[in-house]
Amino acid sequence: xxxxxxTLKKILRxxxxxxxxxxxxxxxxxxLEGKEYAQELLKSLSHALxxxxxxxxxxxxxxxxxxxxxxxxxxxxxxxxxxETIPDLHAIERTGNFRGKYQILNGKLSPIxxxxxxxxxxxxxxxxxxxxxxxxxxxxLGNDIESEATxxxxxxxxxxxxxxxxxxxxxxxxxxxxxxxxDTDTLHTAIxxxxxx
Amino acid sequence: xxxxxxTLKKILRxxxxxxxxxxxxxxxxxxLEGKEYAQELLKSLSHALxxxxxxxxxxxxxxxxxxxxxxxxxxxxxxxxxxETIPDLHAIERTGNFRGKYQILNGKLSPIxxxxxxxxxxxxxxxxxxxxxxxxxxxxLGNDIESEATxxxxxxxxxxxxxxxxxxxxxxxxxxxxxxxxDTDTLHTAIxxxxxx
Numbered sequence: 488x489x490x491x492x493x494t495l496k497k498i499l500r501x502x503x504x505x506x507x508x509x510x511x512x513x514x515x516x517x518x519l520e521g522k523e524y525a526q527e528l529l530k531s532l533s534h535a536l537x538x539x540x541x542x543x544x545x546x547x548x549x550x551x552x553x554x555x556x557x558x559x560x561x562x563x564x565x566x567x568x569x570x571e572t573i574p575d576l577h578a579i580e581r582t583g584n585f586r587g588k589y590q591i592l593n594g595k596l597s598p599i600x601x602x603x604x605x606x607x608x609x610x611x612x613x614x615x616x617x618x619x620x621x622x623x624x625x626x627x628l629g630n631d632i633e634s635e636a637t638x639x640x641x642x643x644x645x646x647x648x649x650x651x652x653x654x655x656x657x658x659x660x661x662x663x664x665x666x667x668x669x670d671t672d673t674l675h676t677a678i679x680x681x682x683x684x
Numbered sequence: 685x686x687x688x689x690x691t692l693k694k695i696l697r698x699x700x701x702x703x704x705x706x707x708x709x710x711x712x713x714x715x716l717e718g719k720e721y722a723q724e725l726l727k728s729l730s731h732a733l734x735x736x737x738x739x740x741x742x743x744x745x746x747x748x749x750x751x752x753x754x755x756x757x758x759x760x761x762x763x764x765x766x767x768e769t770i771p772d773l774h775a776i777e778r779t780g781n782f783r784g785k786y787q788i789l790n791g792k793l794s795p796i797x798x799x800x801x802x803x804x805x806x807x808x809x810x811x812x813x814x815x816x817x818x819x820x821x822x823x824x825l826g827n828d829i830e831s832e833a834t835x836x837x838x839x840x841x842x843x844x845x846x847x848x849x850x851x852x853x854x855x856x857x858x859x860x861x862x863x864x865x866x867d868t869d870t871l872h873t874a875i876x877x878x879x880x881x
Contacts, residue, residue: 489747491732498728501721502713509701515771516699517729518736518745524698525729531695532714532722535688539715548715550686574712 492518544615546591546608547576556580556589563587565622567615569641571595571629579627587625590615595628595637604640612641616649626655630676689715741812743788743805744773753777753786760784762819764812766838768792768826776824784822787812792825792834801837809838813846823852827873 492514499510517525542554549555556562566587570576576589592607624646628634638655646653659677660669669677689711696707714722739751746752753759763784767773773786789804821843825831835852843850856874857866866874
């Protein structure tokens with residue numbers, strides 16, 4: 488059809504969550520906006536790529552050695568939230584309710600995909616627990632088997648031996664979700680996670 | 685927070701259908717993919733911007749004077765489908781069921797937004813109807829007041845005087861949509877659009 492258009496769409500489809508239609512919509516927008524937008528996007532992306540690195544403490548994006556969260560003295564340094572990815576950290580930050588610090592694992596245990604304990608920053612985590620005055624660790628990993636295994640491993644190998652107070656985020660019905668609309672797994676977890684009133 | 689990251693997100697949010705979360709997801713993907721992806725995207729976009737222009741007949745994207753649809757002799761030249769935008773044309777093409785030709789209006793009548801008949805390519809449409817052997821015109825505009833006004837104007841001012849056989853695409857329940865889930869407007873249109881069985 489239009490080969491340069493198809494190439495552009497293929498490149499955009501590599502973005503997670505961007506399917507055929509979204510890629511086409513974005514590609515059309517790029518084309519109809521013309522060179523000015525393309526140059527602005529490129530300039531901004533180049534600038535971000537040059538200036539943004541990984542925070543040496545938590546693994547978040549940062550323009551400095553330490554990210555704005557790790558270097559913020561008003562954050563509660565006694566609570567450490569362990570997440571799998573950078574987007575997970577950003578999602579929790581959007582709630583505006585968590586005021587502690589973070590540790591990003593950049594993965595979860597998955598023997599099938601060749602991810603073992605040595606591939607996660609667990610030595611770094613031990614060092615942090617040793618050097619910082621962390622009172623509570625929140626395991627904010629997802630509701631799937633690999634996340635479960637990762638939480639169990641971290642709990643038993645690292646946190647329990649240190650006697651650390653550990654919690655895991657709640658699972659159950661999403662906000663606004665009705666019982667009849669929930670899938671079986673969610674409902675199963677919601678029943679298991681029931682709380683006394 | 686991270687200014688270069690925020691700038692990048694703001695630029696991405698200008699894409700239609702891309703909200704706060706999607707912009708963040710795309711920006712994070714761009715950053716984590718690094719320079720290689722950015723260069724590939726830029727190269728592909730620059731190439732597309734240089735090579736793609738607007739088809740002089742129908743208004744579609746094209747690498748040549750005429751787009752691949754207008755220059756395809758196997759398409760049914762006796763049926764002309766009038767759409768509002770380039771993405772609309774692409775959406776109809778994805779169904780794979782329409783084998784006729786197209787005319788893109790690049791807008792619809794909207795006195796509020798200053799779009800009048802003279803702003804639409806209606807003289808071009810008249811010329812096409814005069815020069816081409818078009819037997820049926822399908823008005824494939826949306827289900828809103830401005831689309832309705834545009835269809836009525838084209839019908840009464842251009843197509844009826846020429847005695848052209850004109851149809852408008854069907855409105856009603858979407859595929860897979862249940863009665864109880866449909867909004868009031870859709871259901872109202874669906875009842876008005878009922879067909880004898």
